[in-house]
Amino acid sequence: MTDIALAAATAQINALHAPRPAVRSFFDEATFTATHVVYDETAKRAAVIDSVLDFDPASGRTSTGSADAVIAFLREAGLMLDWLLETHAHADHLSAAAYIQEQCGGCIGIGEHITAVQQVFGKIFNLGGEFARDGSQFNHLFKDGEVFSLGGVPAMVLHVPGHTPADIAYVIGDAVFAGDTLFMPDYGTARADFPGGDAAQLYRSIRRLLALPEETRLFLCHDYKVPGREDYLWETSIGAQRQGNVHVHKGVSEAEFTAMRQARDAMLAMPRLLLPSVQVNIRAGHLPPAEENGVRYLKLPLDML
Numbered sequence: 001m002t003d004i005a006l007a008a009a010t011a012q013i014n015a016l017h018a019p020r021p022a023v024r025s026f027f028d029e030a031t032f033t034a035t036h037v038v039y040d041e042t043a044k045r046a047a048v049i050d051s052v053l054d055f056d057p058a059s060g061r062t063s064t065g066s067a068d069a070v071i072a073f074l075r076e077a078g079l080m081l082d083w084l085l086e087t088h089a090h091a092d093h094l095s096a097a098a099y100i101q102e103q104c105g106g107c108i109g110i111g112e113h114i115t116a117v118q119q120v121f122g123k124i125f126n127l128g129g130e131f132a133r134d135g136s137q138f139n140h141l142f143k144d145g146e147v148f149s150l151g152g153v154p155a156m157v158l159h160v161p162g163h164t165p166a167d168i169a170y171v172i173g174d175a176v177f178a179g180d181t182l183f184m185p186d187y188g189t190a191r192a193d194f195p196g197g198d199a200a201q202l203y204r205s206i207r208r209l210l211a212l213p214e215e216t217r218l219f220l221c222h223d224y225k226v227p228g229r230e231d232y233l234w235e236t237s238i239g240a241q242r243q244g245n246v247h248v249h250k251g252v253s254e255a256e257f258t259a260m261r262q263a264r265d266a267m268l269a270m271p272r273l274l275l276p277s278v279q280v281n282i283r284a285g286h287l288p289p290a291e292e293n294g295v296r297y298l299k300l301p302l303d304m305l
Contacts, residue, residue: 003208003211004145005144005145005156005157005158006158006208006211006212008145008147008156009156009158009171009212010211010212010213012154012156012171012173013171013173013174013212013213013215013216014213019040019042019151019152019153019173020153020173020174020175021038021039021040021041021150021153021172021173021174021175022038022039022040022041023036023037023038023039023175023217023219023235024036024037024039024073024077025037025219025234025235026066026069026070026073027223027232027234028052028054028066028093029232030054031052031092031093031273032092032222032223032224032232033050033052033090033092033093033221033222034050034219034220034221034222034223034234035048035049035050035051035052035066035070036048036049036050036177036219036234037049037070037073037074037079038150038172038175038177039077039079039150039151040150040151040152040153042151042152043150043151043152044077044078044079044080044151045079045080045082045150045151046074046077046079046080046081046082046083046150047081047082047083047084047085047106047150047170047172048070048074048081048083048084048085048097048100048106049085049086049087049170049177049219050085050086050087050090050095050177050179050221051066051067051070051084051095051096051097051100051285052066052067052093052094052095052096053066053067053093053094053095053096053099053280053285054066054067054094055093055094055273055276055277057272057273057276060298062094062287064096064099066096067096067099067100070096070100071100071103071104074104075104080105081100081104081105081106082106082107082150083106083107083108083109083148083150084097084100084101084106084107084108084109084285085109085110085170085177086108086109086110086138086281086284087110087167087168087169087170087177087178087179087180087181087221088110088111088114088117088163088164088166088167088168088179088180089110089114089117089121089164089166089278089281089282090180090221090277090278090281091194091271091273091274091277091278092222092271092272092273092274092277093273093277094273094276094277094280094281094285095280095281095284095285096285097284097285098283098284098285098286098287099285101285107139107140108138108139108140108284108285109138109139109140109141109142110135110138110140110141110142110166110168110284111141111142111157111159111166111167111168112135112141112142112143112166113159113161113165113166114135114138114141114166114282115133115134115135115141116165116166116196117164117165117166117195117196117282118131118132118133118134118135118282119133120195120196121195121278121279121282122282124195124301124304124305125279125299125301126299126301130289131283137282137283137284137286138284139284142157142168143157143159144157144158144159144168145157145158150172150173153172153173154172154173155170155171155172155173156170156171157169157170157171158171158208158209159205160178160179160181160205160206160208160209161196161198161201161202161205162181162190162192162197162198162199162200162201162202162203162204162205162206163179163180163181163190163191163192163194163197163202164194164195164196164197165196165197166196167179167180167181167205169181169209171212174215174216174217175216175217175218175219176209176212176216176217176218176219176238177219177221178209178218178219178220178221179220179221180221180222181202181205181206181209182206182209182218182220182241182245182248183220183222183223183224184220184223184226184233184234184236185236185240185241185243185244185245185246185249186226186229186244186246187223187224187226187246188245188246188247188248189202189206189245189247189248189257189261190202191261191264191265191268192261192262192265193262193265193266193268199257199258199261199262199265200254200257200258202257202261203248203254203257203258203261204254206248207248209238209241210238210241210242210248212238213238214237214238214239214242215237215238215239216237216238216239217235217237218235218236218237218238218240218241219234219235220234220235220236221234222234247260247261270305275298275299275300275301275305276298279298279299280298
């Protein structure tokens with residue numbers, strides 16, 4: 001069966017008249033996270049993808065330095081913020097989407113399968129009936145193949161599960177923002193051992209992305225700088241991934257990838273910020289509600305994970 005969404009995304013990228021969006025990226029070395037501001041330079045309409053709220057786990061203190069740098073750029077460039085886009089509910093950093101929305105407006109969007117993630121972690125953290133598991137914390141839940149625009153730049157959503165059930169990639173003009181699904185070619189691919197993750201499904205999602213035109217710009221959410229490489233990097237291309245990704249280059253079978261990924265994941269430690277991050281990110285970047293003493297709390301399940 002023809003993948004209608006993928007065919008439409010490919011046609012979009014191949015359309016010579018389609019505007020090429022500008023991208024400004026901000027890298028947070030503390031969490032190895034790249035936040036991308038993608039925008040139409042003519043219409044001055046922008047989206048912020050995978051923002052970061054600074055968090056010190058030792059003190060439990062949040063701060064907004066990373067997000068404020070993004071906000072300053074939006075204002076200096078005279079950009080109107082239409083979207084705060086999340087590729088998934090991250091396990092390695094807290095989202096600043098709610099804070100940036102307070103300062104600049106815009107709609108917070110994520111994939112519709114966030115509800116599956118909310119169900120799992122709602123139980124893990126015993127959040128009870130006060131925590132809605134219908135995705136209503138977000139302004140918009142994107143479906144696979146859904147189209148929207150950023151000024152005059154066409155955009156489309158592709159569902160790419162495997163890392164988590166809810167991962168999506170945003171195809172905006174000639175650029176794809178793939179979240180954690182892929183890393184730089186010399187580093188490989190995302191882990192698939194989180195609740196609802198699946199290595200074989202991740203392989204199929206990656207192949208879906210790699211079917212896009214090879215000249216497609218690919219922007220990543222993280223980089224961990226392999227030994228010997230001097231700089232952090234977060235931009236590559238579909239062609240470079242096809243030819244050189246150390247985990248999933250052309251010729252690697254689903255069975256080979258799945259065996260490699262499962263063996264590798266079995267050796268990985270839990271992300272340092274998983275427990276605080278997920279509690280905030282399933283709430284669209286909103287912190288938990290304050291208790292009767294006016295203080296907000298994050299939970300720590302003991303002997304469970």
